[in-house]
Every structure is written in C-alpha cells, then in structure tokens.
Amino acid sequence: MTVLMAQVDIDVPPDFHEVPVDPSVEDRLLGQTAILDELSIADPAQREGLGWYLEALSRSVTAGAVVSTAFCAVRLGGTPSSATLTVAVHPAAAEDPLVFTTGAARALLTTGAYESVAQENLGRTLAVVARGRAIGDDGLTYSQDVTVVVPVAGHRLAVVVSLSTTDLAHVATYEAVVRDAAASARVLT
C-alpha cells in the first residue's frame, strides 16, 4: 500500500489499512467498507460500530499536521498482533540534512516524551529515531512507540512517521517497518 499525503509519498506494507480521509462522504464510506471486508468482519453490530468509529476518526485526522493514519491487524509469530502507523508532514526550514536532524533530535529530546532519541543514517536519508512507551495502570509497559523523522531530499519538508504497538514481543519487527516507511519518503513529481 502506498500512502498518499499532499505531495509526499511513502511506502507502507499492504497489511496496514489507511483510515479513509477523502473529502467526499461517499468515497470515505467506500473506503471504510473495503476495510471491513478486508478484515472479514461479518458480525453486523461489529461492522456498524467499527464503521461509525472509522468515520469519527476520519473527521479527527484531517486537522493539523497529520496527513494519514493506518492500522494493521495481523497474525505475527502465530498470535494476533496490531499496530498503528501515523504520518505527518512538517515544513523543515533547512535543506541541510545534518542541521535538520540535529535540530529535530534536540527538539524531540526537550519534549521529555521519549526514552531515547538518536540520529541515524537509514541508508537513503538521515533520520531521527525516537523511542517511547506508554505505561498502563498496572505499572507495566502497555505500548511501545517508535517515531522516525526524516527530511525529504531536495525540499524544505520533513516527514514524521510514528508507529505504536501493544505487541511488545514484536517491537523489533515493527521498528523495521517504520524505518523502511520513513526511508521511502519522497515528493511526488
């Protein structure tokens, strides 16, 4: 699946279902129905509840820098597994990748929201990789988040891709997904 957002394009595994955010209600409905069918959800009550929620979510996503959000519900290592992938486009006032990633790393560090923030070379681009986790009421880790920020080569643009999963046994697998997705960011010509 390719997630389209404004003029920036990233590649995401086909298992991730993008929440429809089309301006047209009909298009959104078609997209929501397609997701329900792809997930083989037959129970009418469950279909209805999920459909309503996807619609409510669509209306919430369109505000702000976030341009797309997606989720997967798969079998991984023989057990049910899920994750969310959310993408934002950010105007980056620097064409120099080192200036951008150094600045972005410092900016993320000061939020205090991440356990670790590191600058890395993903091969095709420099990136900031930030890791965090949410703690549940029981004091245990509830979910693990990996956020990757990459500058888009040749443009004063940056893409922020964030993955969150409650499947703590497969964090490394999901981290590879978000890294690949962020590294594929490009501007459509």
Next chain:
Amino acid sequence: MNPDRFLGLDPTPGDLRAADEVTKVLRSCVVALSEGRRRVEHTARPDGLWQGAHAAAIVDTLTAYAGRLRALEDAVVDFLQAWQQWRHGIAGRQDETAALVEAVTQLVDGPVDSADPRREALLRQAGALRDRHQIAADQTGAAAEALIAATTVDQEGRDLPVDLQRGLLALEAAVEQWLAESAADLRHATETISSVTKLTAVVPQLVGVAPGSDASPEALRIAAAAPGSHRLITALHRGTPERPAEELSDASFASEVRAEGALADRVRGAPHAGDLEGETA
C-alpha cells in the same frame, strides 16, 4: 658477570627488562593510535551521520586528522620495529660479551700476563663488539629521531582543532537557527501524531486484536461529536470479543513469512519476487 672487570669495558650495555617495557608501551601506543584513527574514520565515513553542506568542512577536518593519526601510527610502528631489532641485537651481543668474559676468565685462571696475545685478541674482539653495539644504538637513535619528527606539529600546516571548531560552530549556529524557526512546529506535529495514534489504536481494539475493553476518553470524545454518536458510544462501551489468530492473515512484513513465501514460490516453480525485477508489464 661484570664485563668491566675482565674486559676493561662493557661493550654491550643494555637493560633487557627495560627494553621489554618500552616495547610494551610502544605496542599499546600503536593499538591506541589505531583504535583512535578507526573511530575518527568511522565518524567521517561516507554513510555516516555527517552529511550535507555543514558536514563537509567537519568531515574534511576529521579526514585530515585521521591521516595524521595514520602517519603517527606508521611512525610508531617503524620505531617499534627498530626498537625490537635493537632489543633482539642486545640479547645476542650480550651473549657474545658473556662468552668473551668467560674466555678472559680462563686466561686469568692461568698465569697472569697482561701482554698475553690471546688476551689482546679477546680485547680487540670486545672493542669490535662495542663498535657494532654502538652502530645498532645509533640506528635506533635515528629511528627515534624519525618518530620525533613525525610527532612534531607543523606550525605552517593546517590547524585541525581550529578548523574543527570553526565547522562545529557553524553547524551549531545553523542548528540554533533551525530550532528557533521550526522546533515548536515539530513538537506540535509529534503531539498531534500522539493524539491521533491514541485514537487509531482503538480500531484494533474494535477489531478484537488489541487489548483494552474500556473505551478511551479520547475515543469517547470524538464519538460524542461524530455522526451516529449514540450508537457509536454504545459500540465503544460494548467491547469486542478477542479474535482468534486463525482468522487473521500472516503479516507480510514478518521476515519469517517472507522467507516461507519465497520458499513456497520456488517449490511451486513460481517466479520469486526478486526474479521479476526489471520486468515490465
């Protein structure tokens, strides 16, 4: 053994234990220099973090610094080899001195005659041995001079610390400017992402794949403002039974699934994904 007493001089002075200590120190210097150089080279490697215009001056300085470390490492290695040769030579020549002392001792045991031609011959041999020892010492001294020359900073050459500081300060200024212009926007973007992520995380719960039976406050908030809010809120409170793994598809991004798929394709004789590269529709 006291060569002075029997030969009138010590033709091969040298402390082997001290020489071994020097060898050890030189080896540790080579290891430290090599490790330091490799770290600098690793930092400045083409696929490293130092990319872009601001990195260029820094990488250039680091590369020059690595070059200097390499030259120093080579000079220490050259001196180490000369030193080891010197140390090896001391041992051999000191054995020769011991043999000469033994020979003179044999003469002393007999009738003492300072004009004994055999003694004269032994003393000449000792003199020649002293000369060889001195030549070896001079060669080692020359190697030490070469090492000193290699470690001497060329006052006319590039001042690498200053160049590095200049590059880092320029980068720092650019980063500060970026932070002033863009940090708040980026932080806001990540906060928005975090909010949307929490909302999207409810979807797998409604599918029955993620834990969590209670509707989150965020989900209830958007549900309250959404079409069909009453039915949606009811659905959020109802909860969803856990979905069995058999009803779900294997993740395409799991490495083990990729491997199994590729193997299955080959067993069936189907073309592998990699085989299709370059083909057009």
